[in-house]
Amino acid sequence: MSSHSQVNAIQVLGLTKQVSTFEGNLTILSDINFSVKSGDSIAIVGASGSGKSTLLSLLAGLDVASEGDVVLDGQSLNSLDEEARAKVRADKIGFVFQSFMLVQSLTALENVMLPAELAGDKNAREQAITLLDKVGLSHRLVHYPSQLSGGEQQRVAIARAFIGSPKILFADEPSANLDTQNGHLIETLLFDLNQQNGTTLVLVTHDEQLAKQCHRIIHIEGGQLEKISEGVAENVG
């Protein structure tokens, strides 16, 4: 079990997202407020089109809010430009995506090294080998994504997410593209590594059972925060 502190890893303050359409402005998210303690895991759940992926993109600094702010590890995102947000992502955030998002022309090892290399880390290779070993792919280092199964590709993506020891990990439907067995394997791996590294986990999922493994569950409905429920993981109080 990770050690939990009282510091907020994520603070969401009146977050609103609107987009322009032919019929006028469309509100996708409206006045969302919550916070996540460092080392906690939260699941964002909701029906398709409820706005959960938009929320994830705003939390990770991939998009900018129309109103409100996101504070990541004490750093307000709203005041930052794209380059500064990229720096925040490089320093503090790891990602796991539903569609793996591996660079097809790089091997498993090189995909894992990628974030560290972009950050100028000279020990990228050693770190990547260690992480691939942790996800059970030490025998697949020089294989390209097209030579790996879906489960293996997602394990490479998880190893990549943990390189550089991010403080926060965002996972968008990490097991949705996998069969049940591989899905469970990936989920277990994700939670285990999260606990080992003391990372704050933000998980977007449809899967109620998976969501319940987190400390808290954020329910989004029609772009609004419907409720926050407790998961089965130990609460930080």
Next chain:
Amino acid sequence: MWGKLAFRLFLREFKRGELTIIFAAIVLAVLTIFSLSSITERISLNIEQKSSDFIASDRRLSSNHAFDQSLLEKATSFGLQTAKMLYFDSMIFANDELVLSSVKATTAAYPLRGKLTIKNSLTSQAYDVNSGPKLGNIWLSEGLFYSLNVNVGDNIELGAGNFIISKVLVKEPDAPFFSLSGNKRVLLSYQDITKTQAVQPGSRVFHRLLFSGNNQQLTDYYQWLKPLLKSNQTWQGIKDRQSPLGNNLNRAERFLLLAGLFGIMLAAVAMAVSAKRYCERQYDPVAMMKTLGGSRQTIRNIYLLHLSLVTTFSILVGLGIGYILQSIGANYLANFMGTVLPEAGVRPWFLSIFIGVICAMMFSLKPLLDLFDIPPLRVLRRNLGDRLVISRLHVGISFLTIFVLMWIFSGEIIITLILFASTIVVISILFTLSRLLFSAGRKLGLSPGSSWSLAIATLQKRANANAIQLVSFALAIKLMLFLLVLKNDIISDWQMQVPAGAPNMFILNISEREVSAIKQFFSDRNINHEAFYPVFTGRVDAINGEAFARRVSKQEGEEQEEGAREGVNREPNLTWLSNLPEGNEITEGQWFSDSDDIEVSVFEGWQRVLDLELGDTITLLINEQPIDAKVSSFRKVDWGSLKPNFVMILSPNMAGRVPVTYFSAAELLETHTKDISQLLKRYPTISMIDIKIQIEQAQSIIAQVSVAIGFVLIIVLISGSLVLISQVQASLAERMQEVVILRTLGAKGRLIKLATLYEFMLLGAIAGAVAAIVSDIALLVIQQQFFDVEGRMHPYIWILGPVSGSIFVSAIGYFMVANTMKKNTHNLLRALG
């Protein structure tokens, strides 16, 4: 750190084939430009060298007045080689025989280009020499030996001078194609002119200064000379000369230039398509790198390094392949002609590298800017950043770049504008047509599940992509058809100028009483001959009673008028005829009426120079006798033909008013050698001009240029094929996805294969049809405007276009996707990533 990552990504992308298309496009551009410009330059240099032989120099200065010695001295100071020449008609005397002959006196350096061919006796073998007769010696052409009944070693009198006949003059490099001065030619040393006392003040003599050197020296000298040129002095190069050769050279150069432009256009299309496609394929990796914290600067550095590496590598490969290609082509041509082609200079190297770099930069610019702008959010919203519509800026930059490249390469704004504008028209028509066709296809009502309905459905689904493909296919087919037809037309036009069985000997100075006897002579020996034209000389003295002020132009680049203006100051050869001669065309007015007045048909070039109008009265001074003739028509004359042409043809009612000699032409074969000698002995006053050598030389150059054009056509064909391949490759991923979906839905392999085949057949047929129509229209303009070839429609390409387009596109397209269709669904899914 980013450098290592960038280099690794580059190698991997290259290995995976992601950069193959862009690499191939730059290689294609560079090798096309390099091989075309090298070959054209080498051929051009060779033709120029050979052509220089025809004027025995690189440039010449002509006048009917003596030149100031300072012109030669200055030329020497510019590093040029020089020679002096003087020619005039004079009587020569031997064995109590007196014959009018054309005398040419030259300094020792003559000929500066080409060779003189001589024989030691009438029966010995001919051989080449680099210089004319020594002091006191004289060389005579064969005809004079018969007319004067002399042999080598005999003495001969020319004016006040006495000379020893030392050689038989067989050939001079600068002998005229057609001249009524006859074949009684005499060559002697320039220093012996004084001895003859034949040149006196007021004598009708022609002076020439010959120059040879490199282009820079010639240009520098001309720049110095230009302001000093007098109105009676004319500066000439081979291209200024109105001869079949000069005209054909200009056409060949224009054709090769045009082919080069097409090569650039095709390469540019391939480059624009491949650059856009490559950048689109990089959207996901870039979005991912940005998500993982990669800065915009890092990403910019990575992809600019990719562009630099692929550009450098492909330029090197393009130059390598281009060099090999042009070497093979040049060797083939050299063997074909039995000569060695001179090496090209540095221009092809610089030009191809420059064009390669410009292509890479300009066609990648907008796609790269789009790539740098890809938002990281694309990792969640998968379509974000996809350009559903074609970027106007990309299209604008691409078109501007193509235009500038064509302009740089051709150096001719008008031809560039015409080609460019016609291409824009093709593209506009095709876009409109393709959208109409693809939407109309919905109403065809084909049975669901058939290969045809699947093919049409696929075409409709990718209407935008197909419109672009269609434009590329049509452009490639259009350019290929265009060149093919032009090549055939130009070559057949050339061949018409020197057809097999054409007369190769001109017979002049035939008196009226000899005409029937010579006709009989030919008839007895089965010698083909042309009509006997009455010939006389006359000077234009006045127009509508107003004395004509003579003037001579000295400008360059006014080829058609140049000859005409010169002609105004000379006494042109005139004739009378009942019918319009072959190869002439009335441009204004009517051929002769039944009027009792004498009428004249005038060459249209003289119409402009003399400012003539129909109905004007020209006063001709013939044998000092003024004859008034009313202008009844103006004619276009094909000066390129090896047939006698006349600037003025008078109506048949001139017969009997002036003394004339007759002129004819005959086809004399090797077997007629003895007959020629017999004819000359029997009628010593006639002159014969052997144009066999000129015809052979012209045919050899035509053959050489024809092979070169064929070679260029192959290069353009390969370029066109690569454009098609790059287009099909660009759509391969999408096709793989479709195959997966169709297979998953249970479609049989045969259905998918046939649908793919039909889709390409339809695309090819539509592209080919439009290409054929537009090519034919554009050909009409280009042929008339730039090749001086009669414009005509070519119905066969209206069938050839769609059929060849259909076969060509379906063969390449099917071959490209066949491999994809062999893969099973699982492997396809894996390959799609």
